[in-house]
Amino acid sequence: MIGLIIIIILFIVMGIFLINGKGSFLIAGYNTMSEEEKAKYDTVALCKFMGKMMFAFAFIMVFWLISEVYSIDWLLYVGIAIFIGLTVFMLIYMNTGNRFKK
Template sequence: MIITLLGVVLFIGLGIVFANGKGSFLIAGYNTLPPEEKEKYDTVALCKFMGKMMFSLSFCMVLWAVSEAYDVNWLFYIGLALFIAIVVFMLIYVNTGNRFRK
C-alpha cells in the first residue's frame, strides 16, 4: 500500500507540474522531437492535457490503495479498468486529430 501511495504522490506531483504548462521534457515522444518540429505543437495545451490525465490516473491508484486498505477486491478491479481505459483514451486522443498542433 505504501508503494501505491508513493505512486499517487508522484502522479499528483507530475499533474501539478503539467497543469501549470511546464514539464514538456517529461512527455515521451515530444521530448525527442527536433526543435523545428516542437514549434509546430502547442506545448502548454499538451502539458495541461497531460496534467489532467495524471490526476485521473492518480485517482485510479487511490482506488487501488483503498481496495488494499479495506480488503475490497472489486474496488481494485474498477480502478484497474479505469486506469486502462484512461491510458487507451489518452493514446487515441493525443495521436489523432492534430489536436495539439498550432
C-alpha cells in the same frame, strides 16, 4: 501500500507541474523531437492535458489503495479497468485530430 502512496503523490506533483504548462520534457516522445518538430505543437496545451491525465491516474490509484486497505477485490478490478480505459482514451485522443498542433 507505502509504494502506492508514493506513486500517487508523485503523479500529483507531476500533474501540478504539467498543468501549469511546464514540464514538456517529461512527455515521452515529445522530449525526443527536434526543435523544428516541437515548434509545430502547442506545448502548453499538451502539458495541461497531460497534467489532467496525471490527476486522473492518481485518482484511479486511490481506488487501488482503498481496495488494499479494506480488502475489496472488485474495487481493484474496477480501478484497473478504468486505468486501462483512460490510457486507451488518452492515446487515441492525443494521436487523432491534430488537437495539439499549432
